[in-house]
Amino acid sequence: MTFVVGENCIRCKHTDCVEVCPVDCFYEGPNFLVIHPDECIDCALCEPECPVDAIYAEDELPEAQHEFLKLNAELAEKWTNITEKKAAMPGAEEWTDKLNKRQYLEM
Numbered sequence: 001m002t003f004v005v006g007e008n009c010i011r012c013k014h015t016d017c018v019e020v021c022p023v024d025c026f027y028e029g030p031n032f033l034v035i036h037p038d039e040c041i042d043c044a045l046c047e048p049e050c051p052v053d054a055i056y057a058e059d060e061l062p063e064a065q066h067e068f069l070k071l072n073a074e075l076a077e078k079w080t081n082i083t084e085k086k087a088a089m090p091g092a093e094e095w096t097d098k099l100n101k102r103q104y105l106e107m
Contacts, residue, residue, distance in 0.1 A: 022041070027082060
């Protein structure tokens with residue numbers, strides 16, 4: 001099993017999760033983070049660190065966000081590994097808990 005970054009990370013990109021990951025399995029895109037499913041060791045340390053509740057255990061991923069399992073895997077192969085905490089995106093607070101953000105995902 002793996003953990004999955006879901007829709008609520010889009011345009012927020014807090015990196016508190018990155019800081020606690022013991023295997024450095026996070027990858028960074030322009031306005032979103034992903035978890036590499038082959039590198040994730042299912043330690044669950046990242047999930048409670050996300051201030052916008054965007055990280056899910058694979059078996060707890062909401063039905064409406066199942067495409068994010070595939071997106072995490074695909075984008076982790078293209079994006080750059082991130083291992084240190086950075087500031088959230090400007091305006092992240094106003095994007096927290098907005099619905100239907102998938103259209104804003106920059107790949």
